[in-house]
Amino acid sequence: MAKESSFKNMALTLLVICFVSSGILAGVYELTKDAIDAVRIQKINRGIAEVLPPFDNNPSENVYKKFVDGDTVYVYIATKDAKDVGVAVQTFTNNGYGGRIVLLVGFLADGTINNINVISHNETPGLGDKIDAKKHRFSLQFCGKNPDTYKLAVKKEGGDVDAITASTISSKAFCNAVARAYQVYREDVMKKGKWDGNTSATSKQ
Amino acid sequence: MKKRIQIILKGIFEENPIFVLVLGMCPTLATTSSAINGLSMGLATAFVLMLSNLTISLVGKMIPDKVRIPSYIVIIAAFVTVVDLLMAGYLPDIHSTLGIFIPLIVVNCIVLARAESFAAKNRAADSIFDGLGIGLGFTLALTFLGFVRELLGSYSVFGYKLAPGDGIILFILAPGAFFALAYLMILFNIVKKKFIKK
């Protein structure tokens, strides 16, 4: 049967158990740390590879963050043979039907949208979740369009985007997130010259 | 050996944690939107259950009675974190789908209940088999529930699409979890009754 409880042996037992557990955890943490870090970096790079043409750098290290509308937008710059390939912008919106939607938008040098990937969302399955390219062709209509001439709003509101049937709120939120990405891209990457895709390309010619 | 097999079978049928004991309902409902998610959640829990049962049956007699529960919780929490870290490193996709429900294995009533009612009173070897049985019972129930919900909700089995179309979406959503579990419980009761009669 279990031992009798005295203050001394209770404190001692708990102390020993906590100590041993912490030791085991620290060990396992050290063992898995590298794998977990690698997974994190690989996940970001894999996502970027889906929205941009091939690159050979490590964009997850070539990143800068901008704080807009109460949250952070991440800008990843991809290069190949030291030439800029494009920029992937991780953007968000809080206007989705189920709240927050996070997207990764790939822009080419001139601001053309190359591809868009949905990173996370809470939209209704079968309706709003069609924003994901795996479910519906809605997000594909943005590919190859330049937001300078292509108005990022649903047609009902005078824009150029065909909304998903019965999911106008999700479609509008999607446009809102893409527009936020483009705004950051234009103001912070194109204007400030942190990105010089065009110039580096022409200077090589 | 026969006794060991009996312990395992008991965990799967007579004391099935979900259909009979009705313990650990949170992960049961939350992580079974597909068969593979249910399976991985079940296996993660079974792993923790076996390790915690083993450890507690080994050290249980050295723990003073009054700090029994906190000690068990610390031991269980340590194993849960081990599973959490290993999955984050080597099974990242499943890890992100199961999300918060991996750390929540700590407060899964099944784990603590088995520690208290079986592992603390039995020998190490029997405790491992009890953990295995209960863990398997939990895993099977979760996988089956996930299988049914995935089949009805998206017409697929383990991710393979069987028929075109969206399926009865309700079964993937929250209410469908409750409904599916309710009807499986009724089914389990009917089947069990037939077995006992024979």
Add this chain to the structure above:
Amino acid sequence: MSEYILIVIAAIFVNNVVLAQFLGICPFLGVSNKVSTSLGMGGAVVFVLTLSSIVTYLIQHFILIPLKIEYMQTLTFILVIAALVQMVEIILKKVSPALYQALGIFLPLITTNCAVLGIAILSIQKDYGLAQTTIFSLASGAGFALALILFAGLREQLDLTSDVPKQMKGYPVALIVAGLLAMAFMGFSGIVK
């Protein structure tokens, strides 16, 4: 300000802890036979949930992160919650025996209520500040209490009507009622706009 109102509405209605996020199902099914007991349980959960979210927030940001031992999160949080529940029980017994009479029996059950640990971890994952964490946990607790009390009311009615099929008695019928309640709560999604 509107940000806080959004958090409150989202936590109580749209992402209800029990009916949409499946946290705290065990007490939801276990202690919901009578409206009066569910009121007591609901009150106790709101209190412990808010208190523990605040304490775990402080521990995460002033101990775990500075020491770079975030992997100890699960272990420390559950210990803190267990200790807090014990403490609340002792203080309540001394200060307000009447309240202890009402809430006392529910307190030990709360340690293993996954809503408490779940909300503490979720607030950290969502990167909430202290004010947001407090509001979020308070609202989540209220959401839990609301679902519990509604459910208890429904089950009281269910007990009065005796023509429930034999195989469905007990848990199955309770689960179906919970499913219908979850469907009703789905009507709230889209409200946060």
